[in-house]
Amino acid sequence: xxxxxxxxxxxxxIGYHQIIDPKFKTNTIKVRFLLPLEPQRAAGYALAAxxxxxxxxxxxxxxxxxxxxxxxxGGSASVDVSKMGDLQSVTMTFSALCNRYALEQEDxxxxxxxxxxxxxxxxxxxxxxxxxxxxxxxxKDLLDTIEADINNKRGYAIRQCCRLAYKDEPAAYSCYGTKxxxxxxxxESTYQAYLELLRTAAIEIFFIxxxxxxxxxxxxxxxxxxxxxVPNALCAFISPSPLKEESALLTETLPVAQCKMVLAFKSSxxxxxxxxxxNMLYGMTPFSKLFANVREKLSLCYYCTSSYSELKQTxxxxxxVEKKNIExxxxxILRQLEAVQNGDFTDELxxxxxxxxxxxIRSTGDTQSSxxxxxxxxxxxxxxxxxxxxxxxxxAVTREQIMEAARSLTLDTxxxxxxxxxxxxxx
Amino acid sequence: MNKxxxxxxxxxxxxxxxxRIDHASGLTIYVCEMEGFSTxxxxxxxxxGSINTQFKTIHDEDYCIxxxxxxxxxxxxxxxxxxxxxxxxxxxxxxxANAFTSFDKTAYLFxxxxxxxxxxxxxxxxxxxxxxxxxxxxxxxxxxxxxxRMTNDDPGWRVFFNTLRxxxxxxxxxxxxxxxxxxxxxxxDKLLYRCYHTFYNLHxxxxxxxxxxxxxxxxxxxxRLLKPCDDQELExxxxxxxxTIVSPETIDYAPVGAPVFHLGLKCRPKSGYENLKAExxxxxAMQILxxxxxxxxxxxxxxxLINNTFTSEIFNGDGYFCIIFDGESNDTHTVRARILDAIxxxxxxxxxxxxxxxxxxxxxxxxxxxxxYVSTVANLMMNAHxxxxxxxxxxxxxxxxxxxxxxxxxxxEIDPELSTLSVVMSPVQEQEKGENGYAQ
Numbered sequence: 001x002x003x004x005x006x007x008x009x010x011x012x013x014i015g016y017h018q019i020i021d022p023k024f025k026t027n028t029i030k031v032r033f034l035l036p037l038e039p040q041r042a043a044g045y046a047l048a049a050x051x052x053x054x055x056x057x058x059x060x061x062x063x064x065x066x067x068x069x070x071x072x073x074g075g076s077a078s079v080d081v082s083k084m085g086d087l088q089s090v091t092m093t094f095s096a097l098c099n100r101y102a103l104e105q106e107d108x109x110x111x112x113x114x115x116x117x118x119x120x121x122x123x124x125x126x127x128x129x130x131x132x133x134x135x136x137x138x139x140k141d142l143l144d145t146i147e148a149d150i151n152n153k154r155g156y157a158i159r160q161c162c163r164l165a166y167k168d169e170p171a172a173y174s175c176y177g178t179k180x181x182x183x184x185x186x187x188e189s190t191y192q193a194y195l196e197l198l199r200t201a202a203i204e205i206f207f208i209x210x211x212x213x214x215x216x217x218x219x220x221x222x223x224x225x226x227x228x229x230v231p232n233a234l235c236a237f238i239s240p241s242p243l244k245e246e247s248a249l250l251t252e253t254l255p256v257a258q259c260k261m262v263l264a265f266k267s268s269x270x271x272x273x274x275x276x277x278x279n280m281l282y283g284m285t286p287f288s289k290l291f292a293n294v295r296e297k298l299s300l301c302y303y304c305t306s307s308y309s310e311l312k313q314t315x316x317x318x319x320x321v322e323k324k325n326i327e328x329x330x331x332x333i334l335r336q337l338e339a340v341q342n343g344d345f346t347d348e349l350x351x352x353x354x355x356x357x358x359x360x361i362r363s364t365g366d367t368q369s370s371x372x373x374x375x376x377x378x379x380x381x382x383x384x385x386x387x388x389x390x391x392x393x394x395x396a397v398t399r400e401q402i403m404e405a406a407r408s409l410t411l412d413t414x415x416x417x418x419x420x421x422x423x424x425x426x427x
Numbered sequence: 428m429n430k431x432x433x434x435x436x437x438x439x440x441x442x443x444x445x446x447r448i449d450h451a452s453g454l455t456i457y458v459c460e461m462e463g464f465s466t467x468x469x470x471x472x473x474x475x476g477s478i479n480t481q482f483k484t485i486h487d488e489d490y491c492i493x494x495x496x497x498x499x500x501x502x503x504x505x506x507x508x509x510x511x512x513x514x515x516x517x518x519x520x521x522x523x524a525n526a527f528t529s530f531d532k533t534a535y536l537f538x539x540x541x542x543x544x545x546x547x548x549x550x551x552x553x554x555x556x557x558x559x560x561x562x563x564x565x566x567x568x569x570x571x572x573x574x575x576r577m578t579n580d581d582p583g584w585r586v587f588f589n590t591l592r593x594x595x596x597x598x599x600x601x602x603x604x605x606x607x608x609x610x611x612x613x614x615x616d617k618l619l620y621r622c623y624h625t626f627y628n629l630h631x632x633x634x635x636x637x638x639x640x641x642x643x644x645x646x647x648x649x650x651r652l653l654k655p656c657d658d659q660e661l662e663x664x665x666x667x668x669x670x671t672i673v674s675p676e677t678i679d680y681a682p683v684g685a686p687v688f689h690l691g692l693k694c695r696p697k698s699g700y701e702n703l704k705a706e707x708x709x710x711x712a713m714q715i716l717x718x719x720x721x722x723x724x725x726x727x728x729x730x731x732l733i734n735n736t737f738t739s740e741i742f743n744g745d746g747y748f749c750i751i752f753d754g755e756s757n758d759t760h761t762v763r764a765r766i767l768d769a770i771x772x773x774x775x776x777x778x779x780x781x782x783x784x785x786x787x788x789x790x791x792x793x794x795x796x797x798x799x800y801v802s803t804v805a806n807l808m809m810n811a812h813x814x815x816x817x818x819x820x821x822x823x824x825x826x827x828x829x830x831x832x833x834x835x836x837x838x839x840e841i842d843p844e845l846s847t848l849s850v851v852m853s854p855v856q857e858q859e860k861g862e863n864g865y866a867q
Contacts, residue, residue: 023463025799062728066720070785073792097792101441137728144734144755147684153580254682255854258576286514286524296512299569302577320577355521362540363466366638366801 003365005375008217010205010224013231015379016217019208019371027109027209028095028368029116029216032376033201036235037088037170043142043177044185044193046081048130049090050138052194053077055124056115060131068115072108073097077119085311086170086239090197092120095368098210109213117223123194129187130194139182146179153256153417154303158318161262161415164250166241171312200232204379208368237380240313241266244412251416260417261326262318263333269408271401272310272381273393278405279308279315281353282340288353289336289345294319300329311380315409323419330414340406343399350399357394361387429453431650433642438819440791440826443798445808445818446642452653454629457808457818458645459637461801467543468805469636471554472534474813475626477604478745479531481666484625484659493622494613495599496571496606499528501619503567505535509558513549522546530600531744532813533626538802543640544648551634551652557623559616568611575605582683582851583753589677590689590751593847596673597666600747630658635809638801665746670695670845677849685734685755686852690763692750692770693845696743699815706741707824708836709750713739714786715778715833716769717752723769732762750841759850767843774838783830794822 003021010016035045054077059065069075075096082089094116096108124131150156159174166172176182185193203224207216243266269275283290283306294304304319321329339345364370364387378384385393431451437444448456475498483490506513506526517524522539524546535554537546578584591601605611636645672693697705717723717739727733737754756762797803811818 021463023461023799026796061725063720063722063725066718067782067785070720070789074789074796075792097795101792101795103788103791133729136731140731141735144685144736148736148755149684150682151582151684151687154577256682257579258573285518287512287518291514292512295570299566300573302570302573320573322573322576349518352518352521356518356523359521359523359540363538366464366466366540 010203010217010221011229013229014203014205014224016220017204017206017375018212019206019368019375020210020212021208021365021371022210024208024210024368025101026095026097026368027112027213028093028207029112030206030372031092031120032204032206033090033197034084034204034234035088035090035197035201036232037083037086037173037175039173039177039181041193042088042173042175043181044190045088045090045197046176047138047142047182047185048190048194048197049079049081049092050142051130051134051190052119052123053079053092053094054138055131055134056118057122057124058118060124061134062137065119072111072115073101075108075112077115081175083171083175085237085309086235087237088175090201110215113216113219117219121223121226125191126187129191132187135187135190139185142176142182143179146174146176146182153258153260154318154320157260157262157415157417158316160250160252161264161316161413164248164415165264165314165413166312169239169241170235171239171241198227199230202231202234204376206372206375208371238311238313240268243410247411247413249414249416251418253418253420255420256417257419258320259323259326259419260318260320261329262316262415263330263411264413265315265317265337265409266412267313267315267405267408269313269405271405274397274401274405275308275310275313277353277357277394277397278340278402279306280357281345281349281402282306282337282406283317285353285356287349289340290317290333293336294329294332298328298332300325300332304329304333314412326416334411337406337409341403343403347399350402354394358391361390431646436817436819438822440819440822441795441798443819448642448646448649450649450653452629452649452655453658454632454634454649454653455812456634456645456649457636457812458640458642459804459808460640460642461638461804464638464801465540466538466801467540467636467638467640468536468538468801469543469547469550469634470534470536470805470809471550471632471634472532472809472813473626473632474531475533475622475631476529476531477602478599478665479626479663480599481664482625483662486659490664491621491625493618494606495602495610496604497614497618497622498533499605500567500571500611500614501622502526502528502533503571504559504563504619505554505557507558507563508553508556513553516549516553517546520546520549528604530604534809540639544644547636547645547648548652551648554627555652555654557620557627559619561616564614564616564619568614571605571611572608575603575608578603578605580681582681582687585679585681586687586689586753586849586851589679589849589851590691590847593674593677593849594672594691594693594749595747596669596671598668598746599665600744625659625661628659628661629653629656631661633809633812635805635812637804637808663745668746672845672847675847677847679849679851680854681851683851683853685757686759686850687755688753688759688762689849690752690766691847691849692841692843694748694750694840696746696748698745700820702743702748703814703816703820704824705748705836705840706743707821707828708833709741709840711783711786711790711828712773712778712833712837713741713750714790715782716773717766718786720782720785723765727762727765732756732758732765759848763846763848767846770837770841770843774841777834778830778837780830783833787825787828790825791822794825
């Protein structure tokens with residue numbers, strides 16, 4: 001039996017994607033909520049969502065729910081809060097081993113479904129709000145996550161660049177909210193935020209497993225029918241970021257050993273196949289223009305890579321570099337972009353970049369998460385391609401289209417993290 | 428010349444199968460054909476990492492001592508052929524290629540969904556054909572210098588190495604994998620060749636390949652490209668390591684949110700099957716005592732002493748074995764006291780039998796799930812061989828493990844006195860620190 005995909009409906013406002021592939025050993029259900037990313041609400045949704053797959057009335061503590069998941073052969077219940085362009089995405093994942101691996105013939109999937117509905121629809125409440133004990137734990141987790149923004153310097157540099165590049169757009173805002181917004185929440189207001197999330201978010205549910213499980217859809221239909229759904233109108237998935245009249249620069253000095261530089265380029269090109277290929281050829285592979293020149297030829301950086309946000313039509317180039325080499329690295333990054341704009345790249349480089357992208361497309365389906373990403377991207381773009389069709393579309397991209405995509409880029413924002421006192425130490 | 432032999436290895440617990448090939452060239456090859464997968468992953472690895480700083484072969488009179496970070500440096504340089512960069516060869520097949528160096532191994536890998544045979548040819552060829560020059564060594568010093576600076580800015584990396592330096596007096600596990608700016612400046616092309624010819628001997632290596640591949644095809648390429656070599660009877664030396672710690676506490680400063688900590692517990696090192704068995708017993712014991720289903724985790728969370736970053740791991744290899752708890756906390760002294768108290772109490776009373784059954788069941792499920800990932804399977808086969816055990820030993824040890832095995836490990840192998848606390852906090856937190864602990 002080969003893999004199959006079906007898109008069904010839980011209700012008028014909730015999509016259900018069934019992905020069957022016999023090679024998998026686990027059943028996974030992902031419930032994805034999509035909301036406009038709004039400063040007044042993001043913290044409440046993030047905190048509420050984190051309370052859902054960690055306890056429930058029947059399992060009233062983190063330890064109690066985890067013990068239940070241990071008994072389901074290491075099943076997992078987790079939440080991921082992220083930013084998707086101008087949207088806030090909240091995904092709750094429940095996953096466990098297939099019944100055929102149960103040592104004592106337990107109905108693992110049946111129990112997993114019960115845990116899911118218990119967590120989502122029968123949460124751990126106290127009065128009109130979430131349990132105070134569990135609320136305090138998750139509020140602290142969220143505050144610590146916000147404070148730990150600085151821990152990963154590379155990620156922090158990119159996020160700082162995003163904040164400035166997307167200034168006055170929802171995408172500039174954190175999907176976790178701010179410390180002050182979290183501190184202003186209460187167990188009651190957070191529970192209200194959760195009810196609002198259930199009522200107003202766009203919802204897409206994914207089931208992935210080795211064989212069809214007819215009991216899943218009716219259970220979810222019944223559970224979600226309790227909610228009086230009034231979904232918000234979502235802003236568009238793809239929301240290009242407008243170009244600034246003058247490019248912006250932010251320099252921060254921190255006590256670090258290595259400086260970081262991030263350049264954000266905005267694009268007006270809507271051909272995402274050409275943009276993706278151009279981005280890979282320019283700076284994403286270990287044979288790209290940036291790797292070959294900034295790292296290998298000039299030895300300026302350990303990493304210097306580009307990444308493409310299709311949703312914001314923005315390309316970021318980021319690198320770690322010594323203070324004295326910042327300007328040289330920047331000049332080389334811009335010089336290599338100019339080279340791509342002028343068609344100064346070999347046919348071999350273009351063909352090899354295509355091979356690299358085909359390689360990654362053909363591996364879609366080897367993990368459950370790659371299936372979900374593929375079908376969710378189809379939803380974003382409004383059309384579903386097979387992997388063969390996607391490969392054909394990339395194959396058809398010409399050298400001129402790559403040059404055109406590169407020429408659509410304009411430098412919008414520069415972020416530099418300077419190492420405090422680097423000259424004193426190293427010069 | 429030896430003959431090539433094949434053995435099918437089957438898990439008694441899950442029925443999964445691997446093929447082990449003892450190749451005439453001296454190389455051991457593991458293959459796992461995984462039906463329904465598009466991806467192939469191959470790892471060509473040598474038992475050579477940052478801890479292997481002192482060694483000799485049958486051809487050497489004296490032990491050779493090399494600069495710190497040289498195994499990692501060699502890994503970078505092997506990617507350069509006489510006439511081109513190895514990435515440009517992989518570019519023609521579309522494969523995604525990489526390499527990594529850890530404490531006790533260096534691995535070269537690729538993953539692809541097409542043309543795996545061509546990529547395997549590239550992998551086997553370039554790893555067997557080193558090309559180092561003074562110029563290319565000088566160029567790499569700049570790149571690796573930047574890599575060292577990058578990791579110096581990673582609080583997780585710093586807190587980890589400070590833990591190892593707090594636990595180990597002499598063992599080279601305490602040195603940074605990439606070395607230092609000073610140590611890599613001592614590396615020459617001649618030293619690289621010496622290390623290469625010592626450790627990149629097929630008897631000291633393994634090829635592990637999983638996913639969309641066939642044993643017969645792998646064997647045909649191996650027969651054609653592997654250069655037979657003699658076993659050089661490689662001898663490693665590690666300095667004597669006393670069973671004491673270096674310091675009970677280290678504090679370091681860097682820009683971070685909440686203070687980041689590691690609590691390390693030094694245990695007696697073991698090797699081969701005994702090492703794996705001890706690792707599994709330590710893992711199960713720590714899961715029972717401190718994972719998210721434990722009463723200790725719940726109470727530390729309720730009291731605001733830890734957050735959801737808290738985990739534990741067993742870190743072991745040639746001559747080292749320790750248990751590490753890591754997380755973030757504003758009161759790391761109390762967290763240390765509570766964890767060590769829980770261990771002492773369990774040493775006296777034994778672990779909870781019900782939790783033992785649940786954790787064992789959960790670990791079994793996780794191991795079955797891991798067999799569903801092409802990359803995990805390739806890594807599992809490689810690690811098992813380099814650690815001198817069979818790939819299914821882990822799950823078989825788990826299936827036979829009793830509560831008494833784990834209690835015995837706790838009683839006999841763990842000494843809470845042999846612990847070190849390592850903390851990285853921001854300078855501001857240090858200023859706010861009270862008399863009896865850290866900032867609240």
